[in-house]
Amino acid sequence: MTSLIPSTRDRLVLNAALLFRQKGYHGVGVAEILARAKAPKGSLYHHFPNGKADLALAAADWASAQMQRVAADAFETAKSFDAGATTFCFKLAKLFDLSDHWDGCPVSSTLFEGPQNQAFREKAASVFSGWIDQIAEYGRAAGLPRDIARDRAEALFIGLEGAWVLARALKTSGPIKRLPRLLGFAPGSGDG
Amino acid sequence: MTSLIPSTRDRLVLNAALLFRQKGYHGVGVAEILARAKAPKGSLYHHFPNGKADLALAAADWASAQMQRVAADAFETAKSFDAGATTFCFKLAKLFDLSDHWDGCPVSSTLFEGPQNQAFREKAASVFSGWIDQIAEYGRAAGLPRDIARDRAEALFIGLEGAWVLARALKTSGPIKRLPRLLGFAPGSGDG
DNA sequence: CTACGTGTAGACCAATCGGTCTAATCCCAG
DNA sequence: CTGGGATTAGACCGATTGGTCTACACGTAG
Known part of the structure; x- marks a missing residue:
C-alpha cells in the first residue's frame, strides 16, 4: 500500500x-x-x-507516468479514438488553465533545458516514444490499422507540444482546446 | 550600408x-x-x-527576424501557399540538421526558460503572433479567405513547434520533414 | 588645447550555484 | 541490550552567477 506521508525520495522527485x-532545469536550484521537499542536502x-x-531523470519519469495516466483516463472511457483524443486535449487544457496558463510539457522543460548530454536526450526520446506508442495502442484498440494509428498518435503528440508553446505565450488554453479540430479529431471535422 | 565588422552591440545580440x-536563458552565463562576442562587461x-x-529580449527579436527571413525566402518564391509551407519546413529541417539535430525554436528557448515575468511572456506573444500573421498574409496573397489563412498559419506554427520538440528528442529532422504531409500541405495529401 | 559624451575595459562584489564531508540519528537484526 | 547499515542533518567548500563601479580610451565640439 502507499503511505500517506510520501518518503523523502518521493517528495524530492515530486517537487x-x-x-x-x-x-x-537550470531555472531551479x-x-x-x-x-519544498523539506529534505536536507544529505538525503538528496x-x-x-x-x-x-539524476533527480531530473527521475522527475521526468514521474512526470511521464502522470501524463500517461491522464491519457489513460481519457482514452479508456472513450467510445472512439477521436473521442479519446478530444477528451485528452480538454483534460490537458484544464490542467494548463489551473497552472496560471503556464505549465507546458514537463519533459521538455526538465530535459531540454538541462545539460546537453546524451543521457538527457535519450531519456527524452524514450519518454516521448512511450507516449506515442501508448496513444497508437489506443488507436489500434479502436480498430485503426497499425501505421494509421501511429501517424495519428504522432500528430497528436506534435500538435500537443506545439499547442502548449502557443498557449503559454498567449496565456490561454485556446490552442489546446482547438487542437482536436485542427487535427481532424473533432466531430464533423473530416475523415476521423 | 552594413559594416563588415558588426558593432559591439550587434555581436552581443547575435551571440x-x-x-x-x-x-x-538560464543555461547561459x-x-x-x-x-564569444569578445566584449567586456562594461559594454553589455x-x-x-x-x-x-534586456539582452534576451533583443536576442529574441533578432532570432524572430531571422526566422521571418527564412519564411519569406520560402513563401515568396513559391507557386502556392502549400508549396511555400512545404519549402519552409524543409528549409528549417536543413537548419536543424546543421545544428547537430539540436536547435529548436529560438524564442521558446530564450524566453520561456527565463524569469517568468510579464515582459518575457508578452514578448513571446508578440513574436509568435507576428509569425502567424506573416504566414497568414502569405495565405491571403495566395487567395485563401482570411479565416482559412489564419487557421492554416496557426496549424503550421503549432506543427512546427511540436515537430521541433520531437525532432530534438529523436535526433532526426524526420518529424519536421513529414510536417507538410501531416498538415495536408504536401501534394496529393488532401484538400490543399 | 580643454571639455564632454560615448563606449570600452576589467577589477571587484555579494549571492547563489552544485557538490562534498562528517556527525548524528534512526531502525531493525542479533 | 549491542552492532551496523540506512538515512538524515547541515556545515562547509570552491566555482560561478549577474551586477556594480571606477578608470580610461576615443572622437568631436568649442
Whole structure:
C-alpha cells in the first residue's frame, strides 16, 4: 500500500518535477527543491548520488507516468479514438488553465533545458516514444490499422507540444482546446 | 550600408541569440556571451542597462527576424501557399540538421526558460503572433479567405513547434520533414 | 588645447550555484 | 541490550552567477 506521508525520495522527485516543469532545469536550484521537499542536502545525495542530474531523470519519469495516466483516463472511457483524443486535449487544457496558463510539457522543460548530454536526450526520446506508442495502442484498440494509428498518435503528440508553446505565450488554453479540430479529431471535422 | 565588422552591440545580440537557443536563458552565463562576442562587461551594461534580461529580449527579436527571413525566402518564391509551407519546413529541417539535430525554436528557448515575468511572456506573444500573421498574409496573397489563412498559419506554427520538440528528442529532422504531409500541405495529401 | 559624451575595459562584489564531508540519528537484526 | 547499515542533518567548500563601479580610451565640439 502507499503511505500517506510520501518518503523523502518521493517528495524530492515530486517537487523536483513540479519545479522543473515551471522553470526548467537550470531555472531551479537544488536548494529550492530541498526546501519544498523539506529534505536536507544529505538525503538528496544519498538517494541520487549524481545529484541534480539524476533527480531530473527521475522527475521526468514521474512526470511521464502522470501524463500517461491522464491519457489513460481519457482514452479508456472513450467510445472512439477521436473521442479519446478530444477528451485528452480538454483534460490537458484544464490542467494548463489551473497552472496560471503556464505549465507546458514537463519533459521538455526538465530535459531540454538541462545539460546537453546524451543521457538527457535519450531519456527524452524514450519518454516521448512511450507516449506515442501508448496513444497508437489506443488507436489500434479502436480498430485503426497499425501505421494509421501511429501517424495519428504522432500528430497528436506534435500538435500537443506545439499547442502548449502557443498557449503559454498567449496565456490561454485556446490552442489546446482547438487542437482536436485542427487535427481532424473533432466531430464533423473530416475523415476521423 | 552594413559594416563588415558588426558593432559591439550587434555581436552581443547575435551571440546571445545563438547561445540562448542552444542552452536556454538560464543555461547561459553572461560571461560566456561576453567571451564569444569578445566584449567586456562594461559594454553589455552600457548597451543593455538591465543586463541579461534586456539582452534576451533583443536576442529574441533578432532570432524572430531571422526566422521571418527564412519564411519569406520560402513563401515568396513559391507557386502556392502549400508549396511555400512545404519549402519552409524543409528549409528549417536543413537548419536543424546543421545544428547537430539540436536547435529548436529560438524564442521558446530564450524566453520561456527565463524569469517568468510579464515582459518575457508578452514578448513571446508578440513574436509568435507576428509569425502567424506573416504566414497568414502569405495565405491571403495566395487567395485563401482570411479565416482559412489564419487557421492554416496557426496549424503550421503549432506543427512546427511540436515537430521541433520531437525532432530534438529523436535526433532526426524526420518529424519536421513529414510536417507538410501531416498538415495536408504536401501534394496529393488532401484538400490543399 | 580643454571639455564632454560615448563606449570600452576589467577589477571587484555579494549571492547563489552544485557538490562534498562528517556527525548524528534512526531502525531493525542479533 | 549491542552492532551496523540506512538515512538524515547541515556545515562547509570552491566555482560561478549577474551586477556594480571606477578608470580610461576615443572622437568631436568649442
